Amino acid sequence: MMRTDSALIQRYTCSDRVNHWVVAITFILAALSGLALFDPIFFWLTNLFGGGPWTRIVHPYIGLLMFILFIGMALRFWSSNHLTAADRQWMKQWRDVIGKHEENLPQVGKYNAGQKYVFWILVITLPLLLLTGLIMWQPWFAPYFSIGLLRLATVVHALAAFCVIALIMVHIYAAIWVKGSVRAMTRGTVTAAWAKQHHAAWHNEISKGAK
Amino acid sequence: MALQSLDIKARSATTTPSPSVRETLKVAKLIDISTCIGCKACQVACMEWNDVRDKIGTNVGVYDNPPDLTEDSWTVMRFSEVEVQAGKLEWLIRKDGCMHCAEPGCLKACPSPGAIVQYSNGIVDFHEEHCIGCGYCITGCPFNIPRISKKDGKAYKCSLCSDRVAVGLEPACVKTCPTGAIVFGSKDDMIRHADLRIIDLKQRGYSNAGLYDPPGVGGTHVMYVLQHADMPEIYHGLPKNPTINPMVSLWKGIAKPLMSWGLGLVALAGFFHYVTVGPNEVKEEEET
Numbered sequence: 001m002m003r004t005d006s007a008l009i010q011r012y013t014c015s016d017r018v019n020h021w022v023v024a025i026t027f028i029l030a031a032l033s034g035l036a037l038f039d040p041i042f043f044w045l046t047n048l049f050g051g052g053p054w055t056r057i058v059h060p061y062i063g064l065l066m067f068i069l070f071i072g073m074a075l076r077f078w079s080s081n082h083l084t085a086a087d088r089q090w091m092k093q094w095r096d097v098i099g100k101h102e103e104n105l106p107q108v109g110k111y112n113a114g115q116k117y118v119f120w121i122l123v124i125t126l127p128l129l130l131l132t133g134l135i136m137w138q139p140w141f142a143p144y145f146s147i148g149l150l151r152l153a154t155v156v157h158a159l160a161a162f163c164v165i166a167l168i169m170v171h172i173y174a175a176i177w178v179k180g181s182v183r184a185m186t187r188g189t190v191t192a193a194w195a196k197q198h199h200a201a202w203h204n205e206i207s208k209g210a211k
Numbered sequence: 212m213a214l215q216s217l218d219i220k221a222r223s224a225t226t227t228p229s230p231s232v233r234e235t236l237k238v239a240k241l242i243d244i245s246t247c248i249g250c251k252a253c254q255v256a257c258m259e260w261n262d263v264r265d266k267i268g269t270n271v272g273v274y275d276n277p278p279d280l281t282e283d284s285w286t287v288m289r290f291s292e293v294e295v296q297a298g299k300l301e302w303l304i305r306k307d308g309c310m311h312c313a314e315p316g317c318l319k320a321c322p323s324p325g326a327i328v329q330y331s332n333g334i335v336d337f338h339e340e341h342c343i344g345c346g347y348c349i350t351g352c353p354f355n356i357p358r359i360s361k362k363d364g365k366a367y368k369c370s371l372c373s374d375r376v377a378v379g380l381e382p383a384c385v386k387t388c389p390t391g392a393i394v395f396g397s398k399d400d401m402i403r404h405a406d407l408r409i410i411d412l413k414q415r416g417y418s419n420a421g422l423y424d425p426p427g428v429g430g431t432h433v434m435y436v437l438q439h440a441d442m443p444e445i446y447h448g449l450p451k452n453p454t455i456n457p458m459v460s461l462w463k464g465i466a467k468p469l470m471s472w473g474l475g476l477v478a479l480a481g482f483f484h485y486v487t488v489g490p491n492e493v494k495e496e497e498e499t
Contacts, residue, residue: 037322037345039471040224052323052343053364098484100491138346139359150350151458158462162470166477173481178491193493 008189009206019072020185026066031165033059038158060137067130074123080110081120087113107201118171125160125167132157216377221329223321235332239398240371240382242306243408243436244446245417246392249274249288249304253384253393257286260372260383280307282360285369286384289447295439305435305446306384306393309356309369311335313429316455319463320351333398333432336373339365351463353428353453371432401434408436427454 012020033055036045049055086106090097090113096104097114111119135145135153142150175181180194195203219229258264265283268276274290286308295301315335318327326341327348337348337357344364348357357366372382380386381395394404405422412420421440424430435449443449 037343039467040226040322040324041471043224043322043324046343052341056343056345098488100488102491136346138344139361139364142346142349143359147350147352147355150346151456151462154347154350155458155462155466158466158470162466162473165474169474169477169481173484176490177481177485180493191493197493198491 007192009192009195011184011190012188017185023069023073026062030062030066034161063133067126070126081116083116108199109201121167125164128160218331219328220331222325223318223327224324237398238332239401240395240433241401241405243392244305245412245438246390247304248390251288252387254286256383256387280358282358282367291447293445303446310354311371311432316351316353317348320347320459334371334373336370337366342366351459405436425453427452
């Protein structure tokens with residue numbers, strides 16, 4: 001039997017999707033409440049959380065919850081995110097990536113190099129945010145640490161948060177930009193044409209398996 | 212606890228000018244360590260005037276009582292037994308509390324608009340109603356002064372009796388000091404007063420006597436006369452050259468604007484990429 005290009009391919013299971021979206025929701029809440037406390041130009045965001053004190057109170061709990069939920073996602077997607085030589089080539093040709101010249105790029109497996117970097121940067125920064133966040137956490141843990149460590153933790157927390165927020169903005173944009181991607185994470189499926197164009201190696205692998 | 216005021220020089224997390232039509236004289240409290248007898252009357256006056264009472268603690272083997280600043284104890288006498296020269300023990304007693312920096316690290320670090328204000332007279336005051344309890348003032352302070360209350364999650368510290376000073380009175384600790392070791396007035400007058408004390412101390416053999424008004428924080432509105440101004444650390448770790456810590460400057464001075472603009476740029480870059488390059492759609496016609 002011929003597989004048709006209009007056929008839908010399963011990309012994420014139901015539990016993959018739920019895991020992704022609970023992390024996404026907690027991430028957005030953590031980012032908004034964190035930005036509110038980071039720069040006064042964002043202080044108005046505290047209104048979303050019931051004022052300054054509430055923002056300060058809930059932010060660490062949201063962050064902790066996000067981290068716990070992210071562990072599931074990290075384990076789930078770990079094995080699909082090993083970086084390869086083809087990925088390095090893909091990154092080198094970033095002009096072709098943003099210029100929509102996918103035909104010039106090496107064949108992409110389940111994830112392209114950009115997606116893999118999103119994964120690994122999260123794997124590095126989220127534990128860093130958790131660790132520094134615990135050190136800063138008033139009133140529970142901060143009093144047990146020296147002021148020197150508190151200052152270092154605050155700077156590292158801000159830097160890591162900046163990296164991860166910028167990263168997720170790129171991640172969200174990429175999902176909007178590459179049409180047909182959002183449905184992968186909302187409905188679980190992509191079209192075969194989408195898979196062929198953006199993740200040809202993955203498409204081949206799946207087609208082989210299906211035959 | 213800050214009062215509404217028309218002479219606000221700086222306000223936390225605020226970029227537009229604050230009410231500042233009224234200009235006031237720069238004030239200072241001068242603490243002469245060489246005439247302090249460690250009676251703690253200032254501690255009592257502080258808790259009486261501000262109407263806060265610390266819990267009765269336990270003796271920790273030193274005269275410091277309570278052993279540290281707390282949300283209820285805004286000033287604490289720090290007793291140090293120091294052998295400045297071999298065989299010559301000195302009992303140095305320093306009244307610890309907020310130094311009211313001209314460049315306050317707490318105010319720089321505070322994320323909540325108006326939770327910390329600095330009046331034109333130099334007093335740095337916490338407005339606890341606006342405090343969110345994040346502890347950034349502790350992170351920013353070069354002198355380890357603010358304390359967060361376990362009861363209400365707000366930060367507290369010496370207000371230099373801003374309420375008394377606002378109506379022309381001296382701070383409660385100054386009023387009560389039985390030896391005149393604490394004096395209050397215009398900063399210029401206090402520096403002159405200190406000069407006389409330093410001359411006297413030098414005549415008595417304290418050749419390194421001097422004024423502690425550290426320039427690293429723009430000077431302070433609480434100053435010390437030290438018998439050994441060359442070694443402020445011996446006074447229970449009084450920092451030699453306090454500054455707003457480089458980490459705090461990196462965080463609030465560089466990282467904050469750079470990152471906020473950075474995130475704005477990322478958003479704009481995405482938007483204009485979409486507008487110029489267009490969406491990445493599936494090119495291949497779907498065939499059957």
